[in-house]
Amino acid sequence: MRTGYIIVLLALYCGASAQSKEIATILAASRELENIVFGTKDSIKLEKLFAGYLTYGHSNGKVETREEAIRNIVRNKSVYVKKDTLAGYSVIMNRNAAVVRHPFLALEKKEDGTVSELHLAIVLVWVREKKDWKLLARQAVKIQ
């Protein structure tokens, strides 16, 4: 049994230990982030979720600062229709840091009318600042 390693498929909230509660919080934040980035594009919520020194990485290698990421998420005119995937969210937590990995599969309808499938593997690095979990780093990878 590896210390600090827990896999949670979808949000299995057991509420038993403090760590389970933290993991549930991290999962909820991760889901919320996905819904904002690929849906509501709510910049106020992003301001709350993003750490000051966030580096936000795209699948093409482009890395944005916190401000650039928020601006570009809000500016993004694409509409995403999410498709179900078999794999869920996985979390590894260690003290005040957590790494979440999850797939993202959707139809992307771009501003110019083109529609294409978007399949990403997303990595989220969360840190606990006082009592809140904030996103410190994000990296997306395109899955062929």
Added chain:
Amino acid sequence: MKKFLFILFLLSGTATPAQPDSVKLKTAMQQLDRALIEQDEKLLQRVMHPDISFGHSTGWVQSWSDVLNDFRTGKLIYETLEHSAVWIATLSKNLATVRMHTHATGKLNGNPFDLHMHVLQVWMKTKEGWKLWARQSAKLQAP
């Protein structure tokens, strides 16, 4: 007395608290490369956290036991690792995020690979020093 101590501190020329850590971190990064290329299991164990999730640009994610297994079976071999544009994006008391461009060559299941990728490394400070705790690469077009 306070003024004296303050001047003494200024003249002492000591590095800021963050610096020794960033040097130790850079050393750990170099040790990681060496461990991967030289297939040095002991060194790899020193610089890889047991909870590591090592993500490849295909989406394949390996745990510590996966990495160790592939080492021993020779499934994944790194021949060269060249990094450029390395920057320590964040550095706190026990967590660091580092980004870089990496040109890696080697063999996977006997098939040679030659990849340019963007790499995110997340390092965690433990009692034994900095250890790679998470890693993710994304494929780039060759320049």
